[in-house]
Amino acid sequence: MRQMSRSDPAPSRLTYRLERLMLTPVFRLALRVGVPFALAFGAAGLWFSVPENREAFHGMLADIRISIENRPEFQVRLMAIDGASVHVAEDIREILPLDFPVSSFDLDLDAMQETVVGLDPVRTARLRIRQGGVLQIDVTERVPAVLWRHAEGLELLDEAGVLVGPADSRSDHSALPVIAGEGAEQAVPEALALMAVSGPLLPRLRGFERMGARRWDVVLDRDQRILLPETGAAEALERVIAMDQAVDMLARDLVAVDLRLPRRPTVRMTDNATQEMWRIKQIEAGGEQR
Amino acid sequence: MIELYESQRAMRNMRRAAMQRGVVAILDVGSSKIACLVLRFDGTDPSDDGIGSLAGQSGFRVIGAATTRSRGVRFGEIVSMSETERAIRTAVQAAQKMAGIRVDHVIACFSGAGPRSYGLAGKVDVAGMTVDEQDVARVLSACDAPDFGHGREVLHAQPVNFALDHRSGLIDPRGQIGNELSCDMHMLTVDAQAIQNLAYCVKRCDLELAGIASSAYASGISALVEDEQELGAACIDMGGGATGVSIFIKKHMIYADAVRMGGDHVTSDISMGLQVPMATAERIKTFYGGVVATGMDDREMIETGGETGDWEHDRRTVSRAELIGILRPRVEEILEEVRARLDAAGFDHLPSQQIVLTGGASQIPGLDGLASKILGQQVRLGRPLRVHGLPQAATGAGFASAVGLCLFAAHPQDEWWDFEIPLDRYPARSFKRAVQWFRDNW
Known part of the structure; x- marks a missing residue:
């Protein structure tokens, strides 16, 4: 009877169910991945739930950061x-x-x-x-391109009209043209274009004056002015220079050359010159001699 | 009859679910051993184009196998629920462990519970021009079920043959033109109690029952080769507590029965005759058993052994001829009983008289010689078909029904509950019934 009384190898219901559970793929995955994750996160969360621990951790982080920054x-x-x-x-x-x-x-x-x-x-x-x-x-x-004279004094502007700095005196920047007048600082490129074409006039050039914030006057010495139009100012100036070179116009006794209407250049003479012209005309007409 | 097949249909659905999961367990609940195989289905279904490779068994593979000594099963029926449950648990757990995967669905077979065969015939007029599924459903439900008695349940109900206007032997009558469709059906009933017990035991093991079969049928599937099934043969599954008989023709089982005697009775005869414990008797039977005595057997002495402490008692010897003398009458009795069952079934009218002996008790040396004297000349010993991955230890004759159940799980034959339900048996508010009403009236 020895063999018959051998213990029954049947697993208990609990063992059987446990083994079946262990053979379930989802459960095994959960056991292999989920449980370690849950344990790790749970432990970390538990530790962090204490405020002192949290502060200590942040302090440690800050210390590390400072020590690295101060290397x-x-x-x-x-x-x-x-x-x-x-x-x-x-x-x-x-x-x-x-x-x-x-x-x-x-x-x-x-x-x-x-x-x-x-x-x-x-x-x-x-x-x-x-x-x-x-x-x-x-x-x-910034490279100063023009001198800007205005009510407060003399300042340097670059070629875009942006302020560079104050200028002490005109003589420090003798190569730069001077601009003045209302709204002059907003039209610096135009002034520079005029400057570029005014080569032969340079020895006599005093500066450019913005008139009524819309057009330029070229101011020469001997109080002469060239009145330029709003548009086509550079071409008008070239024409004046051409006239000057042809008939030596600006060397004469003029006050202003008016090109505001570009088709009709107008010359304004001094009083003296006007009287003189009238006298010459009378002589030519055979009038009485004074 | 719909109520009757609800559970069977449920089991078929369960089998489909198991197929989708790809793993199903086979449980052969026998009187001497409980075998559990774990099958994995690899999704290839060879049934699409005729018979596939490896005779249609390439769709699955055995990945776990375990056997345990049976407890609480006698004559192929469960007599002690808790013992059987423990035995099933042992087998299933070991097989699961070998397979390395959890199984939830199990297909079971058992041999006892008094199987009874009925031949049913039904006849119906074809509704349309050609036979369609509904005609088949109607002819199946037209089969008049015999009064198989209270407390019995249908285990198998397979249409064996269809006939259409005197043309018989049709396998699939669908689409054929004819007027009158008739069918023959084989129905196998067993004690409902046995099925319920088995289902309860399986449920207690946290498993779902995905199918149930008679082990005589299952071993017939695996032990009979294809032409034997086609031409007609009987399979005799000699188990421990019951001997199953099943007759096949045209690849259909047409008769099944069981004799409530088997190898355990031989063992108990030896135990009583030689005054030895059952375990010793079993050992003597398997080592020295036989059914044909020769002169040599008189001189071969067998020590019975024992541990009673009585020296005289423990040192007894017995000649092999004596053992055969005890063994043979019981084997003869079993075979005589089988013969009686076969005669009752009209087996001698079949064109082929092939008889295949299988099951654990068929391994007694010389049994084929004895059986041919009792059953007829065409007797052979059968071993189950080879299936993929079956361990060597499970290829013996004792595993015929387990292997047959594997084939049954992979490719079950169409049973009554696999066909459509006839329309007039649908619930009154069914959509299909409404369609049918329109078709009839316009």
């Missing part, structure tokens, strides 16, 4: 400014309040570039942190 590799010790004149460089150093050494993480290069470009004489500026802890600022300055 000597990230320190900026110098500021190098290229392409700027001494005054402009001083201005830049003044408006960028940096006390070196400073970490490169604390530098907001975009804002600093805006600040630098905000300076009048600066056209463009490129900021970068060079190797060796140098804040490199490459500046392109």
Whole structure:
């Protein structure tokens, strides 16, 4: 009877169900992936649910960040400014309040570039942190093209009419033309175009005056003026120069050459010249001699 | 009759679900062992174009197999629910473990429960020009079911033959032109109690029953080769507690029965005759058993052994001839009983008289010689068909019904409940009935 009384190998219902459960693919996947994930997230969540732990964690993060930022590799010790004149460089150093050494993480290069470009004489500026802890600022300055005389004084404008800076005296910038008048600073390109064509007049040129914010007058010495039209001012000036070269017009006793109506150039003479002309005409007509 | 087949239809749906999942378990609940095979279906259905490769068995593969000693089953019927449940659990768990996958659907077979065969005939006029599905449904429902008695349930109901206006032997009458359609049907009923017990045991194991079959039928599918099934043959499945008889012709089972005797009775005869425990008797039977004694057998002495402590009792020997003398009458009795069943079924009127012996008890040496004396000349020992992935240990004759059940699971024959329900049996508010009413009146 030994074999018959052998213990029954049948699994209990619980074992059977457990084994069937373990053979279910979804359950096995959940066990292999889901449980470790749940445990890890649960433990982390539990730890983070305590405020002290959370603060300690954030403090640790901040400490790490600070320690990295303060490493000597990230320190900026110098500021190098290229392409700027001494005054402009001083201005830049003044408006960028940096006390070196400073970490490169604390530098907001975009804002600093805006600040630098905000300076009048600066056209463009490129900021970068060079190797060796140098804040490199490459500046392109505005080139003054005209002198602008107005009620407050004398100022320099570049070729687009943007303010470059104050000018101390006319003689410092003798090569630049002077513009004046209402709305002159808004028409600097036109003035420069006139300047370009007024080659033979240059020795006599005093400046350009904007009349009524719409047209230019060319002011020469001996109080002579050339009144140019609103449109086609440069061509009109060329015509005046051509007339001057043909009959030496401007050397005569004129007050103004009026080309506001370009088809009908008008010359205004001085009183003296007018009297003289009348006298000559009478002589030619055989009138009484005085 | 619709109510009768609701559970069968439900089981077919369950089988379809199992097919979609691709894994189904086979459970052969026998009196001496419970075998469980786990099948994986790889989705290829070879039934599309005739018979596929490997005789249509290439669609599945056995990925798990386990056998356990049966408990609580006698004569192929469950007598102790909890014991049987534990045995099923053991087998299923071991097979699942081998397969490495969980199975939820199980197709089961059992041998006992007094199977009874009925031949049914039905006749109906074809409604339209040609026979369609509804005509087949009507002729099936026109078969007058015999009064098989209270407490019995239909296990198989297979249309075996269709005839259309004196043209008989049609397999598929659909689309043919004719006036009168008749059909023959084979119906197998068993005790409802046995089915309920089995279903309950399976349910207690958290499994879904996806099909149920008679083991005589299942072993016939696997042990008979194709031309035997076609020309007519009987399969005798000699199990532990019951011997199943099934007769096939034209690839249909036309008769099934069971004799409530088997190998366990032989063992108990030996146990009683030699005064040894059942386990020893089983060992002696399997090692030294036989049915034809020769002169040599008188001199071959078998030690019965024992552990009673009585030296004289434990040192007894018995000659093999004596053993055969005990064994043979019982085997003869079983075969005589089978002969009686075959005669009752009219097996001798069949064109072919082939008889195939299979099942665990058919492995007694010399059985084919004895059987040919009792059953007729054309007797052979059958082993189940080879299926993919079946372990070597499960290829013996004792696994004929398990293997047959695999084939049954893969390609079940059409049963009554696989056909359409005739329209007049639909519920009164059905859409199909409305369509039919319009067609009839206009």
